[in-house]
Amino acid sequence: MAAPLSIFDARRLTKVDRAGTIAFVTRHPAGAYFALTFAISWSGTLLAIGGLGGMQGTSPASDPRFAYALVAMLAGPSVTGILLTALVRGRAGLSELVSRLLTWRVGGAYYAFALLTPAAVMTATLLALSGISPAFFPGVITSDHRASLLFVSLAVGVSAGLLEELGWTGFATPTIRQRHGVVATGLFIGIWWSAWHLLPNVWSSRAASGDLAMSIFLTATAFSVFVGYLTAFRVLMVWVYDHTRSLFVAMLMHVSLTTSLLVLNPLDIAGAHLQAYSFALAAAMWMLVAVVAVIDRRRPRLLSP
Numbered sequence: 001m002a003a004p005l006s007i008f009d010a011r012r013l014t015k016v017d018r019a020g021t022i023a024f025v026t027r028h029p030a031g032a033y034f035a036l037t038f039a040i041s042w043s044g045t046l047l048a049i050g051g052l053g054g055m056q057g058t059s060p061a062s063d064p065r066f067a068y069a070l071v072a073m074l075a076g077p078s079v080t081g082i083l084l085t086a087l088v089r090g091r092a093g094l095s096e097l098v099s100r101l102l103t104w105r106v107g108g109a110y111y112a113f114a115l116l117t118p119a120a121v122m123t124a125t126l127l128a129l130s131g132i133s134p135a136f137f138p139g140v141i142t143s144d145h146r147a148s149l150l151f152v153s154l155a156v157g158v159s160a161g162l163l164e165e166l167g168w169t170g171f172a173t174p175t176i177r178q179r180h181g182v183v184a185t186g187l188f189i190g191i192w193w194s195a196w197h198l199l200p201n202v203w204s205s206r207a208a209s210g211d212l213a214m215s216i217f218l219t220a221t222a223f224s225v226f227v228g229y230l231t232a233f234r235v236l237m238v239w240v241y242d243h244t245r246s247l248f249v250a251m252l253m254h255v256s257l258t259t260s261l262l263v264l265n266p267l268d269i270a271g272a273h274l275q276a277y278s279f280a281l282a283a284a285m286w287m288l289v290a291v292v293a294v295i296d297r298r299r300p301r302l303l304s305p
Contacts, residue, residue: 210271
């Protein structure tokens with residue numbers, strides 16, 4: 001029978017395990033980021049809502065547990081981004097993270113692009129679709145509580161933008177950008193970012209599937225991970241960050257996206273209408289990605305600070 005470990009042996013093993021973990025994270029920082037972000041966000045959210053069937057929707061008014069689910073989801077990228085920055089890059093990395101957060105002197109065109117693009121693309125998409133059905137009228141137009149809708153949407157948008165981007169742009173983007181171009185970096189992070197949002201889509205699937213069979217709804221939702229508007233928008237976010245090196249501007253861009261979604265999304269949209277809107281919005285975002293790519297290639301200094 002083996003002798004029991006002494007307290008000194010246990011401490012030595014703990015140090016070895018810790019060193020091995022840090023070495024692994026240092027060798028595979030991107031993989032560690034995605035794994036830890038998903039683990040924290042999804043496990044915390046499932047605990048907060050009591051399982052996959054515990055929520056009635058993904059809007060602040062859909063369920064009183066939305067706030068708890070939001071906090072749990074946002075803990076993943078924010079905690080992971082700061083933790084891995086400290087582990088992989090040390091104090092210098094944390095100082096550089098703060099420096100990028102405080103970088104705000106960039107060209108005004110970048111601020112306009114970051115703040116106005118989401119609302120402009122969504123409004124244009126909804127106005128085009130509203131000619132087909134009144135189900136696509138923007139929510140802020142049909143809502144009886146516009147003031148509260150705007151306030152809650154902005155509060156959620158600010159929370160999501162500030163906390164999420166500590167990880168997605170604060171750590172993941174510069175890590176992957178070291179080896180890949182802007183589009184490849186945006187696609188890679190965008191797919192994972194979109195997949196990270198699958199849990200909210202699953203917990204709201206009963207209400208959101210509407211007139212569609214659940215299998216069709218979930219298949220379309222899974223397909224949108226690769227071609228959806230979130231993936232396209234992340235490419236645009238990486239492009240803006242690559243030109244500005246500003247984590248602050250990236251946060252504003254995310255705030256604008258989330259706030260615009262909550263303010264403009266048609267009320268009670270579900271089923272075929274929801275999928276039609278999602279893919280139409282994705283098509284519009286991808287067209288914008290193509291336009292930006294062409295302009296940036298032909299006139300790379302067009303929007304330079």
